[in-house]
Amino acid sequence: MSIKANIFNIEDFSIDDGPGLRTVVFFKGCSLRCKWCHNPESLTMHEEIMIYDEKCIGCGECFKVCPTGAHRVFDGSEEPDDRRGIAIGQHYIAPGKCVRCMKCVEECFSESLVRAGETVDTEMLKARILRNKGYFKESRGGVTFSGGECMLQIDALEDLLKFCRENGIHTAVDTCGNVPWSSYERVIPYTGLFLYDIKAMDPAVHTACTGVDNRLILENFAELQKRGCKTLVRVPYIPGQNDGELPQIAAFLSKYPEIRAELLGYHTLGISKYKALRLPYIEAYSPTVKEMDELKKQYGFLA
Ligand code: SF4
Numbered sequence: 001m002s003i004k005a006n007i008f009n010i011e012d013f014s015i016d017d018g019p020g021l022r023t024v025v026f027f028k029g030c031s032l033r034c035k036w037c038h039n040p041e042s043l044t045m046h047e048e049i050m051i052y053d054e055k056c057i058g059c060g061e062c063f064k065v066c067p068t069g070a071h072r073v074f075d076g077s078e079e080p081d082d083r084r085g086i087a088i089g090q091h092y093i094a095p096g097k098c099v100r101c102m103k104c105v106e107e108c109f110s111e112s113l114v115r116a117g118e119t120v121d122t123e124m125l126k127a128r129i130l131r132n133k134g135y136f137k138e139s140r141g142g143v144t145f146s147g148g149e150c151m152l153q154i155d156a157l158e159d160l161l162k163f164c165r166e167n168g169i170h171t172a173v174d175t176c177g178n179v180p181w182s183s184y185e186r187v188i189p190y191t192g193l194f195l196y197d198i199k200a201m202d203p204a205v206h207t208a209c210t211g212v213d214n215r216l217i218l219e220n221f222a223e224l225q226k227r228g229c230k231t232l233v234r235v236p237y238i239p240g241q242n243d244g245e246l247p248q249i250a251a252f253l254s255k256y257p258e259i260r261a262e263l264l265g266y267h268t269l270g271i272s273k274y275k276a277l278r279l280p281y282i283e284a285y286s287p288t289v290k291e292m293d294e295l296k297k298q299y300g301f302l303a
């Protein structure tokens with residue numbers, strides 16, 4: 001049976017998303033809107049076009065080939081939905097106009113226009129995963145399914161996890177926790193490790209930072225622990241956003257002494273992607289390695 005997955009990236013030889021060397025499959029679509037997300041192209045379920053201004057040679061081909069007239073230069077007269085990152089005189093794609101034919105991307109020889117997202121068959125992904133079986137074995141690595149929120153595409157995820165399990169490949173699921181428990185029930189039998197984000201304990205802070213409260217996230221977390229699911233917690237540290245939550249998060253995690261937790265510092269690597277998507281972004285202070293080491297020591301996170 002053919003199952004489709006909407007993904008925006010596949011990364012090989014990753015060392016940051018579980019044990020050993022890993023292939024990471026990034027699913028598109030997320031149920032949170034974390035202000036600091038470093039993969040803003042992961043947020044929506046549909047394909048998007050990113051515009052990298054610095055590469056544009058001004059040939060105008062994208063304007064000519066677009067069948068719907070979606071390419072525009074912002075003159076301030078139209079309110080471009082929530083994309084308040086657009087400046088007067090800047091090239092943008094009018095909301096609701098793009099039919100995602102990708103003709104403009106094909107015509108843009110300078111690669112100023114970049115497609116974000118692609119619908120693929122899970123059979124293709126399985127063949128891609130199998131190619132790397134050698135290095136998974138050598139490094140005691142495997143496959144991590146990430147996003148976005150990979151659990152939102154549960155049929156594809158379950159199919160891929162089953163396949164990995166049948167082929168002796170270690171699996172990890174990177175999740176924000178904000179999905180119905182019934183989805184976890186489906187993947188638990190085939191998941192070797194959950195990478196689980198905890199962003200804030202105070203529901204009001206969580207809502208301010210991500211757009212939703214943390215009730216479901218904490219309920220699912222507790223249930224996963226009750227079931228004995230191996231979990232690595234990941235806590236983003238974003239000065240000015242959730243930094244005041246660290247003591248409460250550390251106190252919460254102290255109830256689960258068997259769980260290891262990582263503290264991840266804010267970085268600015270996603271900013272060029274926000275600009276290319278014409279989305280507003282926050283610029284927070286990037287903590288130094290020394291500052292992060294001190295926080296990890298103080299609150300009991302992995303070194
Ligand atoms: S086709 Fe590419 S290079 Fe030409 S105007 Fe459009 S974005 Fe710029």
Ligand code: SF4
Nearest residue numbers: 066098099101102104
């Ligand atoms: S993908 Fe097609 S419809 Fe969308 S902006 Fe490009 S040419 Fe226009």
